[in-house]
Amino acid sequence: AVAVKAHFRAQRDSFYGAPLWKFAPTTLYKTFVRSEEAIHTIVSELMEEAKSRTHGSAQDDGMQQIFLKILANPALDMRDKKAGVIDFITAGIETLANSLIFLLYLLSSRPDWQEKIRSELPSCGELRLEELSAAPSVKAAINESFRLLPTAPFLARLLETPMTIRGHRLPAGTFVLAHTGAACRREENFWRATEYLPERWISYREPHAASLVAPFGRGRRMCPGKRFVELELQLILAKIMQKWRVEFDGELDIQFDFLLSPKSPVSLRFVEW
Known part of the structure; x- marks a missing residue:
């Protein structure tokens, strides 16, 4: 996790920053190389x-099962296999954890919505996919969290052809960041855009x-x-709401x-219903 954070x-x-690393091995460049080496070593x-391991001995280990399936793919050479595993680890460590923190932080400001989620779920026991599907407030809470605090607040693209935007011509090969996070907070795009309102995903109100x-691109x-991430967040949130309500005091530093x-460790309170 430390290497992944340093990498990002x-x-x-x-x-x-200034691209001095293109001309000399700066401190930034060395940090990037060290983090890459650490990630490659771990992978x-x-x-x-x-x-x-054999397939039989890894049946109870989901991570091992994923690795085994990648390694067993004859269509990939070892470099492709390693790249796939690296993508799985680096993309998942930070994004899922931070998405969950942002979700619970925002939801702590809406105890009424927490009650609504709880009312749509069975009071105890295992959760099946059908039961999650019958709880639209869970998906609404997550969608609204993605709107206000997406871990990836922009889309990155390299233009394949020239493009003109508001009179500015961008040549092919230009690297473009579309800041969807900022767009989601504009009143012309969403009603009461700066507020956490999960209900907007159940009863639409223009704009x-x-x-x-687009937190996933x-x-x-x-x-x-x-x-995978959407289902995992739905399941985690549902299991929490079955037993606890979430509280948080103050503002989250991002x-x-x-x-x-989050800029520092986050202390959320889980209070039994």
């Missing part, structure tokens, strides 16, 4: 461990530019883990480390 910070600084160790909410570059993340 180095990416941030390389995009927005190599995990892959070796996975290869040493409602839902297509701007768009098109062929969309995050392949989108469905920083930009190429992705949005």
